[in-house]
Amino acid sequence: MSSNWDDPNEMLLRGQTARKQGDMELAYQMFARASELNPQDAQAWQGRAETATSADEALVSYGYAYALDEKNQPLARTLDATIARRTAGALQEDVGLLVAMGQELAEVGLTDRAQTLFQRAAELDSSSTDAWVWLAGTSTDSATQVEYLNRALETNPRDSRARAGLVALKPPTVPDSTAPTVAAPSETQFSNPPPPATSTAPTDDLNALLAQASLTQDPQTKIELYQRALQLDPDNVQARDGLFAARASQLDNSARTPDSASTAQTLRQAPAAAPSDNRMRTIFIILVALVVILALAGILLLLTQ
Incomplete structure (x- = not known):
């Protein structure tokens, strides 16, 4: 392919053109390439979201786009609507995905929207330690953080993130004017491992x-x-x-990775590999040997009669 494949502006333009022509598959490929080449381009991420076939990829891409263009109110409404649809239709088996998408939004500063995903994950599976820890990490209220961290420890008493968070939130029992001041926990404090x-x-x-x-x-x-x-x-x-x-x-x-079902179907439809020359030669020799053995057996039978 020409060097234009490495030009993010060219990829963005081709994506916009393909979308206008109704070729959504090509448009997605161009927007995806543009977002890889220039991750700070909000238009590339938005175009990728609008042409993605995966609802989860679209949600995360909308989040990236809005994080780069927070004045874009139509984009904000689209992101909120996408999150609302995803959480409304989520099932218990989606808890891991909800937490993962929430992490992506939290790490680009969209903590309020990330909390919506974490909250839904905790509702669907109250034993999800990750959901409670990330709820605490994105909360701004200390009492709420303590509540969420305690819930996390109920599900996993050994969770180091929850234990470290509670230690940071717990006030010192004996005031000491010479002791260094402990900073308030940040939104990302409860990631694993804690940042140095x-x-x-x-x-x-x-x-x-x-x-x-x-x-x-x-x-x-x-x-x-x-x-x-x-x-x-x-x-x-x-x-x-x-x-x-x-x-x-x-x-x-x-x-781009095919699912296991489509892969299995492709394998079933694939023609069998042709036997090698050595294998054919071996089969031929065996057949000749069988013919000779049968012929000798026939001769011996005639002689005995």
Whole structure:
């Protein structure tokens, strides 16, 4: 393909043209490519959301688009309507997806909308530790945070995130004017593992994470490395852009991966492989040997008579 495949503006234009012509599949491919090349382009994410065949991918893409263009009120209404439809039709087996989508929205700053997904997940499965922990992490009220964290510990008393959150929220029993002030927990405090303080993070570690993330080809590994880099430096532009790009690539790969049923059907429909020359030669020799044995048996039978 021509070098235009690496031009995000060209991909965006082609996507818009394909959508006008009614070719939604091509439009999606172009918007997806544009969002991979330029993760900070809200139009690319919105176009991707509008042409995606997966409702969950559309929801996350709308979230990314709105996080980049928060003044776009029509987009905000579309995102809210998409979340409302998804939560209304969710079943218990969707709890993991609801939590995962909520995490994506929370990590780009859409905590209120993320809470809607976490709340629905907790309603469908009150034993979901992740739902309670993330509800606490996106809440701004300390009493509510404590309530949610206690609910998380009821489901899993060993959960380190909930235990660390409660320790951070618990006031000191004996006031000590010389003790360092404990900062209020942030919205991302309850992620696993807890982020280290950025002021003490070695620059070499950050650079190593960024270098490793740029070299690896696995989108999930990239996401984990960039998230660790952002824990060290939340304002690092390279890590933030890389995280967006890795998520875009992961969404694109998941959308293109056929499900197990279609894969099985394809395998059933595939023609059997032709036997090799060696196999044919072996079969021929066996047949000749059988003919010779039968002929000898016939001769012996005639002689005995």
